[in-house]
Amino acid sequence: MECIKCSKPAKGVCRFCGRALCEDHMNHMPFILTIYVGENHTPKAIVVADALYCGICRPQPEPIEMPELY
Numbered sequence: 001m002e003c004i005k006c007s008k009p010a011k012g013v014c015r016f017c018g019r020a021l022c023e024d025h026m027n028h029m030p031f032i033l034t035i036y037v038g039e040n041h042t043p044k045a046i047v048v049a050d051a052l053y054c055g056i057c058r059p060q061p062e063p064i065e066m067p068e069l070y
């Protein structure tokens with residue numbers, strides 16, 4: 001696998017979109033692992049800090065409302 005940005009050997013892949021990344025082009029961003037509904041019917045997110053991120057794709061910064069889950 002080669003880095004999507006510079007074609008050097010990739011060291012990992014973006015957690016959000018799967019693009020390959022070398023050490024130089026790795027970014028980090030919190031990754032929302034799962035969302036659940038808490039006691040007060042408030043959606044809560046379990047987040048992994050510093051997940052690999054390519055800097056190209058656009059993950060939603062906030063959990064998306066999913067009213068059909070209620």
Ligand SMILES: [Zn+2]
Pocket residue numbers: 003004005006007008021022023024025
């Ligand atoms: Zn690179």
Ligand SMILES: [Zn+2]
Pocket residue numbers: 014015016017018019053054055056057058
């Ligand atoms: Zn990405």
